[in-house]
Amino acid sequence: MRITKLLTLGIALSASAQAATTIVFWDFFGGGDGIRMKQIVDDFNKSQKDIVVNRTTQTWGNPFYTKVHTATVSGQTPDVMTYHLSAVPSGLQKNDLRAFSAADLALAGLKATDFQANLVSTLNTDAKAAGKTGLYALPLDTHTYVVYYNKDLLKKAGLLGADGKPTGINSIADLGKALQTIKDKTGVVPAAFSTNQDPATLWRMWYSLFLQQGGTMYKDGKLYLGDLDTKGKAALQTMADWTKSGLLTKNTQYPAAVALFTAGRTAMMFNGNWEVPTMVDAKAKGTIKFDYGIMAFPKLAGNSETWADSHTLAIPNNTKTPMSADKLKAVMTFIGYVNKQGGLGWAGGGHIPSYLPTQNSAAFKALQPNVQYSATAAKDATLEPNVPIFGVGGPVYDAVGNNFTPVLLGQLSADQGIAKFKTALTNFNK
Numbered sequence: 001m002r003i004t005k006l007l008t009l010g011i012a013l014s015a016s017a018q019a020a021t022t023i024v025f026w027d028f029f030g031g032g033d034g035i036r037m038k039q040i041v042d043d044f045n046k047s048q049k050d051i052v053v054n055r056t057t058q059t060w061g062n063p064f065y066t067k068v069h070t071a072t073v074s075g076q077t078p079d080v081m082t083y084h085l086s087a088v089p090s091g092l093q094k095n096d097l098r099a100f101s102a103a104d105l106a107l108a109g110l111k112a113t114d115f116q117a118n119l120v121s122t123l124n125t126d127a128k129a130a131g132k133t134g135l136y137a138l139p140l141d142t143h144t145y146v147v148y149y150n151k152d153l154l155k156k157a158g159l160l161g162a163d164g165k166p167t168g169i170n171s172i173a174d175l176g177k178a179l180q181t182i183k184d185k186t187g188v189v190p191a192a193f194s195t196n197q198d199p200a201t202l203w204r205m206w207y208s209l210f211l212q213q214g215g216t217m218y219k220d221g222k223l224y225l226g227d228l229d230t231k232g233k234a235a236l237q238t239m240a241d242w243t244k245s246g247l248l249t250k251n252t253q254y255p256a257a258v259a260l261f262t263a264g265r266t267a268m269m270f271n272g273n274w275e276v277p278t279m280v281d282a283k284a285k286g287t288i289k290f291d292y293g294i295m296a297f298p299k300l301a302g303n304s305e306t307w308a309d310s311h312t313l314a315i316p317n318n319t320k321t322p323m324s325a326d327k328l329k330a331v332m333t334f335i336g337y338v339n340k341q342g343g344l345g346w347a348g349g350g351h352i353p354s355y356l357p358t359q360n361s362a363a364f365k366a367l368q369p370n371v372q373y374s375a376t377a378a379k380d381a382t383l384e385p386n387v388p389i390f391g392v393g394g395p396v397y398d399a400v401g402n403n404f405t406p407v408l409l410g411q412l413s414a415d416q417g418i419a420k421f422k423t424a425l426t427n428f429n430k
Contacts, residue, residue, distance in 0.1 A: 021330040023053045026068070026078040028060040032277040033349050040342035044334060047341075051330045062393035065090065068316060072096045075320025080331045083137050085122060085310035086384040086391030091137075092130035093388045098317040099127075099134035107329050108336030115139050116354040119310050122383045129221055129386050137312035138335060141351035144308035144377045145204045146273050147298070151291040153267035157185040164293060172209065172238055172300045179247035182267045192269040193248040194257035195408055199401030201254065202239075204307040205270055206404060209235035211382055212301040218385040223429050225422050232421075237414040240407050251409060264290050270297075273377065276350025276369060294369050296376035308381030309392065310354060313338065352378045389428040399424035 029037045034057060041055045056078070058064045065087055071077040072095070083091065091097045105111055112120055112135060119139040127133055147166075154160040159178055161167040169175050182190040194201045215231035217224055242248045249257055249266065261269035262282050269275075273294070282288040297306040313335050315323070323331070338346075343358035347367060352374045353359045359378070365371060384390040399421055407417035 020050050020052050021326055023051065023080060023327070023330055023334055024078040025053050025055045025080050025334070026058050026064075027055065027082040028058050028064045029082065030057065030060065033274065036346055036349050040338055040345060043341070044337045047337070048333075051333060053334055060392075065096075065393040069094050069096050072316050072318060075318055077316035077318040077321075079315070079323065079327060080334065081314055081316060082140075083312045083314040084392040085119060085137060085139060085312050087393055088123065088126045088137055088312070088314075088391070089129065089386050090388040090391055090394060091314075092126060092132060096317055097136040098315040099132070099136050100138060100315070101134065104328065104332055105138075107332035108339075110138070110336055110339065114339075114356055116142065116352075116356065116359065116378060116381075118379075118381060119354050119383075122386070125386050137314040138339070139310045139312050139354035140339065141311050141346060141354055142308055142378050142381045143272055143274055143311065143351050144381050145208055145270065145297045145306050146373050146377060147295050148261060148269040148271060148275070148279065149293050149295065150261070150264060150267045151293055153182065153186050153188065153264070153290070157182045157267065164291075165295060169298050170300070175298070175300060176238070176242060176247070179242060179268075180245065183245075183247060186267060188266055189249050189260075190247050190267050191242075191249070192252070192257040192261040192266040192271075194252050194254040195405050196251050196253045197401075198254045199397045199405065201257075201271070202404050202408070203397065203400045204272070206232075206235050206239060206400070207307045207384070208297055208305070209238060209300065211305040211307070212299065212303055214302050216385075217390075218387060223385065223387045223389075223425065225425065228418050228422055233414050233418045236404060236407055236417055240410075240414055243408045244410065262288055264288075273350040273352070273370075273373065277348065279369070294372045296373040296380060299380075304376075304380045305382040306377065306380045308377075308383060310381075310383070311351070352381075387429065389425065395428045396425070399428070 027037055041053050045052055058067055068081065116139060119142065123135050123137060127136060149166055151160055151164060154166055159166055159168065159181060169178050179190040210232055213231040213234065215227040243250050249260060257269065258275060258278060260266050279292060315331065339355040343353040343355050344363055347353050347364055347370060350370065353364060358364055390396045403417045403420040403424060406412040407414055
């Protein structure tokens with residue numbers, strides 16, 4: 001009798017294990033983001049009886065998107081994956097992404113209006129430009145360009161207001177004057193900025209300055225280069241002038257730029273909000289010896305548009321081995337969980353949740369230091385041009401590195417850098 005009961009229990013357990021739906025999830029998150037996503041996946045798995053997510057982290061950038069495309073062509077895809085919103089135009093061009101229907105979203109208890117409007121609008125524009133309709137990715141967050149500042153050094157330079165925020169930075173000229181004042185009164189290089197082997201950081205600053213002057217690189221549904229010789233050149237010349245005058249760190253790699261700021265050797269750092277955990281952790285450990293603040297990238301010209309991107313969740317367009325109804329339901333359950341239950345934990349990485357109930361929650365609005373920049377930064381977030389050559393993993397990064405970096409190093413003029421950049425973009429877009 002005991003043997004029979006054990007056999008019966010074993011069969012029941014085996015049947016239960018077989019009934020579990022396994023989801024293969026690819027992401028590209030390392031560092032603090034990787035730790036947070038692991039926690040979200042672990043928590044989801046603990047909350048489920050019949051769904052298990054197997055997470056695999058791939059290499060960020062072009063290697064990730066190349067691998068996704070290869071997997072889609074072969075029909076050996078993950079069930080769900082992370083995807084940069086800026087890479088969606090390229091993904092649509094390659095037919096790598098499957099659309100989310102309203103019925104799909106309902107499986108997750110979601111609808112399109114639950115997400116930050118400017119991100120959804122960008123996704124709709126991406127689809128329209130590719131001759132498609134629908135949402136081909138669901139935004140998880142906004143990550144954007146912000147300014148980290150050392151309150152102690154700004155106070156010494158006479159540039160810290162009574163509210164603890166920088167003062168007198170209302171134009172590109174104002175920012176240049178402020179940086180020069182910091183240099184004169186504190187003796188430090190005013191701002192940490194990385195360009196050595198880091199075209200992404202250079203692109204984000206240049207694109208923000210370009211946008212705020214009213215520049216665009218997307219018009220009438222296609223690549224537009226008409227503003228580059230004027231607004232594009234002005235933005236690049238400004239950055240070159242700042243570098244030449246010693247107002248930005250020169251020829252500095254990304255980790256070194258972060259280290260210089262956290263060590264108190266620069267008064268500002270122009271970087272993404274993903275460095276928030278670095279600051280929070282360092283302050284908690286006592287390795288940062290100064291008071292710091294974070295602000296949204298300021299309005300310096302005609303508008304306040306600022307470079308931004310969004311991590312999204314997407315489903316590969318696997319036409320060779322289509323997803324079953326049960327698998328789709330499990331995937332959407334996971335996507336719903338990441339946005340709803342995981343949103344606040346994900347925000348701890350500095351990100352601004354794109355799921356509006358989380359973004360508008362009292363808990364998020366009280367989250368430090370995110371609250372210092374999140375409302376303004378979310379509103380001003382401006383995605384990259386809706387053209388496949390742009391975005392993470394796209395060739396525009398090569399064009400920026402090859403043609404803008406030499407301008408900041410004094411090896412090319414701004415005119416030459418812009419001319420070469422235009423040629424590169426034209427060739428990429430053929």
